[in-house]
Amino acid sequence: MTAYTILIEDTGESYRCADHRSVLQGMEALGKKGIPAGCRQGGCGVCKVQVAQGSFSKRVMSREHVSAEEEAIGCVLSCCIKPTSDLRLSVIGKMKKNVCRTVEPAGVRPVYST
Amino acid sequence: MTMTGVLRPGHAQIRVLDIKESIPWYTDVMGLVPMGQDRQGRAYFKTRQEHDHHSVILRQADRAGLDFFGFKVLDKATLDDLEKNLRAHGVATERIPAGDLLETGERVRFTLPTGHVIELYAEKKDVGNAMGYTNPEVDVIEGKGICPVRMDHALLYGPDIDGNRELFQKALGFSLVERVKLEDGQTDLALWLTCSAKAHDIALVRHAEPGKLHHVAFLLSTWEQVLRAADIMSKHRVSIDIGPTRHGITQGTTIYFFDPSGNRLETFCGGYDFYPDMHPVTWTWDEVGAGIFYHDRKLNDAFLTVVT
Incomplete structure (x- = not known):
């Protein structure tokens, strides 16, 4: 089994994701947080991310949430991509405020952003 | 009736x-x-x-x-x-x-x-259920797949659910069975309507975007069948939203899950029988969690957000 490191830039959280799992599924399987989970099937758009670095394979995703132009620049649904290298990404889905912690200076307890 | x-x-x-x-x-x-x-x-x-x-x-x-x-x-x-x-x-x-x-x-x-x-x-060809209309056997649920009894209802998300309620009640003869009130105690967040003796045939939730689907539901005959459905879903790596659990509203047992395109489906069992002389049930905003998910007594993020 090959696995790659996924770094969520918003939180600084990273995890290892097997290459047979979607980036979202890999995160959820380890109980990690950072990318909001919705339908996990490419339909609802809540797990949308911008991949800043790295390569991935992908399956079909709803055009309601990802245009062809966005898809071409790595703005994709994380439930529909599987890593083929280490990835750096940031969260842009519409539930970001619900689950994405802000990164606080050392010594300050993390709070949920609004 | x-x-x-x-x-x-x-x-x-x-x-x-x-x-x-x-x-x-x-x-x-x-x-x-x-x-x-x-x-x-x-x-x-x-x-x-x-x-x-x-x-x-x-x-x-x-x-x-x-x-x-x-x-x-x-x-x-x-x-x-x-x-x-x-x-x-x-x-x-x-x-x-x-x-x-x-x-x-x-x-x-x-x-x-x-x-x-x-x-x-009014018309769709009756192809039968393979059991016939004379001395039918029981259709024993075995073999592959969840095998629901019927496609049962849908929950739709959109802005003017008051207009929908008026249309269904006044033009089509539906009855209001249950409702959830928003914090103001006046505005309906959600409505459950029936055209039959079921607890719901269509449900509505107030939502900013028009024309959205929350789920299409399929009836199962027992709670055991709901658990069997969950086993089949996990075995096939189906994306489960929540459940198996129970709704306070309609009192049905349920699993919400997603098809391969992200459309939410439900397999559920139970719910009470409705008669038109029954008084509509109201859920207040502070107890909406128990209304939607009776065991957890809280909404999950996905219920009000994840739609197709």
């Missing part, structure tokens, strides 16, 4: 992102019976126990969601009467010719105030 007028939900046309992937999923995981494809490429399904030709239609599209939801009415005279009621209520209607959907008669189509397309029809 003598049931006339609108009888029951009869079909849901669901948009899928990859029909080649979706047909085996609806067949092998859901356990629906494939009933062929039409010239447009739409794929038709029924449950084993349904008599009419189909209840689920899949159409390939570049976005997920619900094309339309159809109700069967008693007969052609009823269809004409209900169309008159709709027009008197100020609703524009159009007739879709017989045969547009396989084995289906003429349909009356209109758009709800929430933007959803609804259809009424």
